Amino acid sequence: MSRREAKTALYEEFARMGKGLASPKRLELLDLLAQGERSVEVLAAEAGLALTSTSMHLQALKDAGLVATRRQGTFIRYRLAGDDVAALFAMLRQVAANHLAGTDRAAAHYLGEDRYDLSKTVERSELLKRVRAGEVVLLDVRPTLEYKAGHIPGAVSVPLEELEKFLANLIEDKELVVYCRGAYCVLAYDAVRTLSASGHRARRLREGMLEWRLAGLPVESSAA
Amino acid sequence: MSRREAKTALYEEFARMGKGLASPKRLELLDLLAQGERSVEVLAAEAGLALTSTSMHLQALKDAGLVATRRQGTFIRYRLAGDDVAALFAMLRQVAANHLAGTDRAAAHYLGEDRYDLSKTVERSELLKRVRAGEVVLLDVRPTLEYKAGHIPGAVSVPLEELEKFLANLIEDKELVVYCRGAYCVLAYDAVRTLSASGHRARRLREGMLEWRLAGLPVESSAA
DNA sequence: CCAGTATTCTCGCTTTTATTGGAATAAGGA
DNA sequence: TCCTTATTCCAATAAAAGCGAGAATACTGG
Numbered sequence: 001m002s003r004r005e006a007k008t009a010l011y012e013e014f015a016r017m018g019k020g021l022a023s024p025k026r027l028e029l030l031d032l033l034a035q036g037e038r039s040v041e042v043l044a045a046e047a048g049l050a051l052t053s054t055s056m057h058l059q060a061l062k063d064a065g066l067v068a069t070r071r072q073g074t075f076i077r078y079r080l081a082g083d084d085v086a087a088l089f090a091m092l093r094q095v096a097a098n099h100l101a102g103t104d105r106a107a108a109h110y111l112g113e114d115r116y117d118l119s120k121t122v123e124r125s126e127l128l129k130r131v132r133a134g135e136v137v138l139l140d141v142r143p144t145l146e147y148k149a150g151h152i153p154g155a156v157s158v159p160l161e162e163l164e165k166f167l168a169n170l171i172e173d174k175e176l177v178v179y180c181r182g183a184y185c186v187l188a189y190d191a192v193r194t195l196s197a198s199g200h201r202a203r204r205l206r207e208g209m210l211e212w213r214l215a216g217l218p219v220e221s222s223a224a
Numbered sequence: 225m226s227r228r229e230a231k232t233a234l235y236e237e238f239a240r241m242g243k244g245l246a247s248p249k250r251l252e253l254l255d256l257l258a259q260g261e262r263s264v265e266v267l268a269a270e271a272g273l274a275l276t277s278t279s280m281h282l283q284a285l286k287d288a289g290l291v292a293t294r295r296q297g298t299f300i301r302y303r304l305a306g307d308d309v310a311a312l313f314a315m316l317r318q319v320a321a322n323h324l325a326g327t328d329r330a331a332a333h334y335l336g337e338d339r340y341d342l343s344k345t346v347e348r349s350e351l352l353k354r355v356r357a358g359e360v361v362l363l364d365v366r367p368t369l370e371y372k373a374g375h376i377p378g379a380v381s382v383p384l385e386e387l388e389k390f391l392a393n394l395i396e397d398k399e400l401v402v403y404c405r406g407a408y409c410v411l412a413y414d415a416v417r418t419l420s421a422s423g424h425r426a427r428r429l430r431e432g433m434l435e436w437r438l439a440g441l442p443v444e445s446s447a448a
Numbered sequence: 449c450c451a452g453t454a455t456t457c458t459c460g461c462t463t464t465t466a467t468t469g470g471a472a473t474a475a476g477g478a
Numbered sequence: 479t480c481c482t483t484a485t486t487c488c489a490a491t492a493a494a495a496g497c498g499a500g501a502a503t504a505c506t507g508g
Contacts, residue, residue, distance in 0.1 A: 015251055016320070018245030055457090071506090084323075099305045109233065186231070297476070300486095
């Protein structure tokens, strides 16, 4: 094998991982998997894909070394191959946001214009202290299973669909801080809009669980 | 536009950048561009590609937001869109190395088995001190233009082709430390083999210029 | 060992991407 | 203005990827 062929072979390996990142559907799947492992069926439903397409994309991700599998009962559960994959994924989104103008437009469209309203956000740094001091109530509005797979210490699980119910039972009038999956997750935006509309003081955590975990901040998980 | 469509549009933006990373040739071009800007013609020659193919790949990289251009005289010079792109590229290679077994095999094939011989490497941390103290001589074996675009302070430019000539004039018998483009650059490996074969004490810097720069360590550049 | 079922494979079909050679474009210098 | 030259656009071909539906597989659980 010539030098040239060996170099080509090496870069073909790198490009295998690149190919895994080259499809919007696969990136959506990675985003979901960053919140915890799931079966093919569940992923298909959450990503709005046909079962066979989902399986195909998952194979592509596996070939790219981005995900790993394990069998649990009759299900096969997919998960990210490692935290480095989550970091790579987060970085891809960040770099895209830095250099692709369309990203910002699309994000504003999807998340809403309040994306730019920093007065409605809370930084990671002081959050834990304020939660422990009881100054704020921290709400995790992701689906229950994702909360169980790992959440910020002190957070209360209030899936978005149950937010109204939660509000009805809410007595104290503390400030509410909401978070969800990550920087481009729509759940926390929706929650803050709902909360503000009903007269509560509510802000969202800057970014979300993905970035929290990657920053090395403490994560609590319920029994699997 | 529905929620679903807006989300799809957002992830299509992210995937645009992913597509840029999905071809081995494009990754080779990024590796070259990480050492400094270049014209299409030069890139084509260095990557072993036809001119039109190179131009097409560069367009793809530009569409992905990974590179930027500027005109200089009759040439158009391409460069990375930012240091975050270099970091993303380095991380992609790292994560691929972590999870794709083929990467390690291909790298050993291309770089040689001494890739695993850590006794022939020097860590970044102590290097500058030892160079300043005159304990070692630091050699930059990349092409001259890349040295000029940015190199480690105190390094001497000795392009690989001129290594023999350099050795002929070498008087002192200090230890030599060699570096080149980055973790998967073959030049430093070749240089250390040549130097060792002719009886010199020579080791290579762990990884190379790319990782040095991304680590925030000092970089010196000659006048452009 | 058998039945049940989650997942993957196969197969067409369509769409996208890579590559190459030739024509066109755009900017600089005379 | 015209000429030169680096680069891009265009057209055509070949190769690869995305998708959905049905068939096949592989494993579990009894």
